[in-house]
Amino acid sequence: MAQSARERARPALPRVPALAVLAHHLVAYRRTWRAGLLSSFLLPVLTVLGFGVGVGAYIDQGVDGVPYLDWVVPGLVASTAVQTAVSESMWPVFGKFRWARTYVAQSAAPLRVGDILGGHLAFVTFRVITTIAAFLLVTGVFGALRPSWSAAALPVAALLGLAVAAPTFAYASVVDVDSWLAMLLRFAVLPMTLFAGVFFPVESLPTALRWLAYATPLWHGVELCRAATLGVAAQWPVAGHLLYLVAWAVAGWLLARAAFRGRLVV
Template sequence: MTALESAARTDRPPTTLVGRLPALAVFEYHLVAYRRTWRAGVFSSFLLPVLTMLGFGLGVGAFVDADVAGVPYLEFIVPGLIASTAFQVAIGESSWPVLGNFEWIRIYFAQAAAPLRVRDILGGHLGLVLFRVLTSSAAFLAVAALFGALRSPWAVATLPLVLLLGVAVATPVFAYSSSVRSDSYLALLFRFGVIPMTLFAGVFFPVESLPAVLRWLAYASPLWHAVDLCRAATLGVAPVWSVPGHLLYLAAWAVGGWLLASWRFRRRLVF
């Protein structure tokens, strides 16, 4: 029995940390549910980085005549792939699951009927999203280390960076997913948002090679800021833009997304 279920069945005041922090109880609920399905994703969490290293880093890299930005192609794309993996996991876990919790299994409404606030429901689910982002990125980082694609011990700094990226992109998608009633709109999000952003945010080639208009669109993407920071960390060099500037930009996305998601959740859950 989870802390959320036990709190609903008793009137006694909670004595555990999970009981005192309702968002942790919601996170525990999602984690218990994930415990039943995690095995399906473990293999792909390691297989996908391996195939990516072999296909893009060694396969495509063998046809790149010169170094990219002064480093071998494999070392250039690894930090971008770590950031884009976190980006896609965060959006994937914030789209269909959120829509399903509103429209199909309607678990959010059951949680709202318990003594939980909107921020507890939202924060608990966001905790699971960040857990998935962290584990997926750590797996990718471990595989990259095995391939010798990390130049600097600062590469471990990519883990807190991808967590910030996860919050920056997951919270706006939470707001979007809670505003639509059909998964057709989520397909549009991936087709016209996620895929172009992944291709043109400096993951596979420097954005400086893009035309000026597209370059500034790339700079507006939170993914590019995370890619630049992760690349600086894995290569042990200074980023293209300032570190505080990158962090503040991602933090602005995170704060704005949280406020928007909280507003949308409150509109759906508070009667």
């Protein structure tokens, strides 16, 4: 049977429908990227001045024989990746369910739950990559990075961002009020940033807190970024750190897909 004119006029989806969702987010970001451009470059400058000229001046011997600025920058790279991923995964996801209802509109199109989720997660990963690329560029200009394998910190940051973004998607899609998102920042993201080895070695913590730090994805990201930028061995085998982050990303994906399906599939 010949197709009707309406069917012929309907635009075809790409071979990978999630790319259409990613394109939607990129088009929206094209209108707002300038607002975050200054902060993307200002944050690493303030980091170099604050920790290099400020805190670093009071730590003569550095950490493990490494100047404090060089030691802390990879930790800040990892923590910035986490904060970027979480901020892009809380209110944006909650709002697309509760306020703008964007996900509902997308589900009315010929898009599966996995396409909607995968396209948005791809955009969050893009935001992490661009933010960390700017961070590495500025801190590298200031001499806060050692040559070695510093560029490897970028894919590590992307994996770390995905490892925290996916479970955050699941969380943001099931809470009823946005005040629960602030609770996540206060009781999960902030303590993780303070005690996961970003600013001081976790070995200085009591044993119980040390193992809590080991359980966080941020500590594994910090270890990998530090190994890349300083050229030192991580506490665990690199494969172990990577597999742990992959496990977080996969578990988060499964939880988020189940939560999205519960909200979108009737």
